[in-house]
Amino acid sequence: MPGRVEVGMSGVASLGHGVGLRRPHWDTIFAEADRVDFVEILTENFLGEGGRARRVLEQAAATWPIVLHGTALSIGSVSPLDADYLAGLADLIRATGARWFSDHLCFSSAFGVEYHDLLPVPFTAEALDHVVARVKQVQTIANVPFLLENPSYYVQYAGAEMGEAEFLSTLCARADCGLLLDVNNVYVNSRNHGYDPYAFIDALPLDRVLQIHMAGHDDLGDVIIDTHGAACVDPVLDLYAYTLGRTGPVSTLLEWDNAIPSQAVLLAELERIRAVRPVGARP
Amino acid sequence: MTTERTDLEALQRHMHTAVKGLAPVHVVAAALGVDAKRLAIYHRMIRHHVVAALQTRLGATTALLGAGEETPAWERLLAAYLADCPPSHWALGHAAGAFPGFLAERVEAGDATGFHVALAELEWALYTVNRDATRLPPHHRAYVEGAPLALNPTLQILEWPYPVAAFLAAFNRGEGPAVPTAPGDPELVLVFRRPASGNPYFHAATPALLFALKMVHDGLTVADAAAASGQPAEAVQAALADAVQQGLVLALA
Incomplete structure (x- = not known):
């Protein structure tokens, strides 16, 4: 809760409950600043931007704690990390005083092409070695924690040598990085690939979780698409409560990137998430 | 499999x-x-x-x-x-x-068509101007006599043989403007980020605005510009004041 420092099993104080800073709310969100505990900046929306975006970013940094979240780092790609991107990211971290920065366990570019989407990495020893080395390289750009998010994915490659939870646990330990746990992604993946989301949560290195993402999705029947375009469904809120029961208080952010609603709807959804209490057992 | x-x-x-x-x-x-x-x-x-x-x-x-x-x-x-x-x-x-x-x-x-190309170039210029990370120097919101003047560093002056600025403005108003079918006289379009709002903006250049921009670019005084153009100093100042008001020229603080 605002004004009270809560620390979970990660040992890092929770920032409370936040939202992503999205353009449709730039004119109005500051008037309700006290309803938001922290703000997440989508790195690519502000990296290298001048004009209005830069002004809004500076105002946000003067109003709330900031965390950065990217989609273009491409930590799993076999192509080299983009040095210009990393330099810009480091500048943005400094300019905003970001508490941490994050991206996804994926590759979003390769062979000179940007996909602007998150393609899964295989859960193999080779991929693990590759990602660990690149995380260590990324960690040198700033003196704040770097977190990797468990992404949603729609295909499972043949030849996996370990499960996703084992991959993430080993990655966090070897690279000494944090985990951004997207609870909606766990739910989406569990439905799409047929596993128990609660057992998956139990298998994660929960002491590495510095931030949680909550979001909505689009259930097409035969597959669930992680759209960030709707309110959270009750099973995701239940899974969040179960997760909090194990992690203790963790900075929790509502992502709503498509079909962005009015600020009133967004903040009402944030209150719905804020009202979730930790539980000790699955429902 | x-x-x-x-x-x-x-x-x-x-x-x-x-x-x-x-x-x-x-x-x-x-x-x-x-x-x-x-x-x-x-x-x-x-x-x-x-x-x-x-x-x-x-x-x-x-x-x-x-x-x-x-x-x-x-x-x-x-x-x-x-x-x-x-x-x-x-x-x-x-x-x-x-x-x-x-x-x-x-x-x-x-x-x-050539018009499609011109329109695409204007729209892309607006995007690049919006993203331009250049920071504007401290400046007054209006023309101040004697204040140093500088061109807005985000300004792009572009030329096409089509009335693309008028077309895009009408399109953005939802008016469904007619599409030019053949090139005509060249038109200069000013694309820049407005200092007050930080938002990108464009409009067709006018002789008065181009005069003000050239004067600032060349570092001419009001008196020199008036003498060179044969206009009264008041007219030169009015052109400068309009350029500053529109954000094309900055009156440095």
Whole structure:
């Protein structure tokens, strides 16, 4: 809760409950600043931007704690990390005083092409070695924690040598990085690939979780698409409560990137998430 | 389904082939041992991102070319663009950056007109001006006599043989303006970021504004400019005041 420092099993104080800073709310969100505990900046929306975006970013940094979240780092790609991107990211971290920065366990570019989407990495020893080395390289750009998010994915490659939870646990330990746990992604993946989301949560290195993402999705029947375009469904809120029961208080952010609603709807959804209490057992 | 293990680069090359549409999805899916319908999701999403970038950044141009109705002509053009100009920058908006040049190469074939190219170039200029990270120096909001003057560092002066500024302004107002069919007299368009709002803006240049811009660019005093142009000093000051009010010229604090 605002004004009270809560620390979970990660040992890092929770920032409370936040939202992503999205353009449709730039004119109005500051008037309700006290309803938001922290703000997440989508790195690519502000990296290298001048004009209005830069002004809004500076105002946000003067109003709330900031965390950065990217989609273009491409930590799993076999192509080299983009040095210009990393330099810009480091500048943005400094300019905003970001508490941490994050991206996804994926590759979003390769062979000179940007996909602007998150393609899964295989859960193999080779991929693990590759990602660990690149995380260590990324960690040198700033003196704040770097977190990797468990992404949603729609295909499972043949030849996996370990499960996703084992991959993430080993990655966090070897690279000494944090985990951004997207609870909606766990739910989406569990439905799409047929596993128990609660057992998956139990298998994660929960002491590495510095931030949680909550979001909505689009259930097409035969597959669930992680759209960030709707309110959270009750099973995701239940899974969040179960997760909090194990992690203790963790900075929790509502992502709503498509079909962005009015600020009133967004903040009402944030209150719905804020009202979730930790539980000790699955429902 | 194959269970053959691929190394990381081979796997990413397979995925690259699939999402870029360089090979049938079911062929790549079999090679990777993944579900073809699921793999196709990525192909659709990645294509959608580029389409969205085009329609967001070059909204008027793509609308004229039939994007809203998904006409066969638009679909052919889009397929060629996706194949010829894959995104190479992490900023999604940049996925539209090659489109003006792409259109220019298709004028001869009749897939686009010179006006489409000009309109795309104007819309792209607005995007680049909006992203321009240049910080404006401290300045007054209005013309102050005696204050040093500087050109707005985000200003671009562009020229086309079509009335693109008037067209885009009318299009943005939802007026459905007529599309010029043939080139005419050259028109200069001023594209810049307004200091007050931080938002990009454009309009056709006028002789008075061009005079003010040249005067500031050349560092002329009001007296020198008045003498050189044969205008009274009051007229020169009025032109400068208008340029400052519009944000084209900055009266430095």
